Amino acid sequence: MRLILLGPPGAGKGTQSARLVKRYGIPQLSTGDMLRAAVAAGTPIGLQAKAIMDAGNLVPDEVVVGIVAERIEEADARKGFILDGFPRTIAQADALEKMLASKGVKLDAVVELKVDQSKLTDRITKRADETRARGEPVRKDDDPEVFKTRLAAYNRDTAVISPYYKAGGRLIEIDGMRSIDEVSSEIESTLDRLDEQVESR
Template sequence: MRLILVGPPGAGKGTQAARLVAKHNIPQLSTGDMLRAAVAAETPIGLQAKAVMDAGGLVSDEIVVGIIRDRIKEADAQNGFILDGFPRTIAQADALAEMLKDNGLDLDAVIELRVDQSKLVNRIINRAEEAKAAGLPVRKDDDPEVFKDRLSAYNRDTAVVIPYYEKAGLLTIVDGMQSIDEVSAAISDVLSKLDEKV
């Protein structure tokens, strides 16, 4: 099962991905984590990425796709994976399609966690308050101003992949404003319908 989770920051992708990982025993491939791992392992592509990051640049699509190409060949990804934070652009979506095709693979589904963005800011403020109350550090991303910047970047850059996958017939929309358990149940429902098609 090869999935992409899309949705704005704070929509609950990380929470749902963690549940899918536990339930289906497939890895969540977060581009940020993979980049850091490739740099730490000093793989050829990791060294390229490090050089770009050290120079203060943005890692190119080519490097990101290369890191994903290497990662999906690892043993734990043979039964599938969940992509989180990728693709962020149409160019990346095209490159992903090409890479999967080259490996004889297909995407099974793209699940968009659709949320009311005006309520997301409140959700993030609550998440920060809960972390403080529990004596946990507040994620830097949960600062309301930082969050608003991330949200506008998502709307400007990443949201364009949603119509791309809708046109390809791969997109399913799940109401991300439901409770965590209800969102999980809706995702399970989408995935069980996929199993029926196979």
């Protein structure tokens, strides 16, 4: 099962990814983690990324896609993977498609957690207030102002990915405002149906 998980910050992607990892026995691939691992391992593309980052520049799409290409060749990703936080732009989505096609593999599904963003902001604010009331420090991601900035960046840069995959008929939209178990249940039943369709072809 080769998946992309989409949704704004706070939609529950991390929680659902962890459950899918357990269910399907496939790794969740975060571009940040892969980038750090490639640099630490000193792979050719890792060294290229390190040189770019050391110069204070952003790692270009072709290097990020090259790192994804290396990672999905590893044994634990042979059965599939979950991409989280990538692609973020149409250019990255195109580059990912071409890279997967060159390996003779394709994505099985793109799952988007649909959420009411105003309620999401309220939820984060409430969580931050409860944390403060307990006398605990508020996590950076739970700071309402930081969250609003991340949400604005998502809407500006990454929200365009959904229509791209929808046009290709691969987008599965899931109501992410329900309970964690209900969201998991719908994702799993949808993917199971997809699996059955693939096997029956």
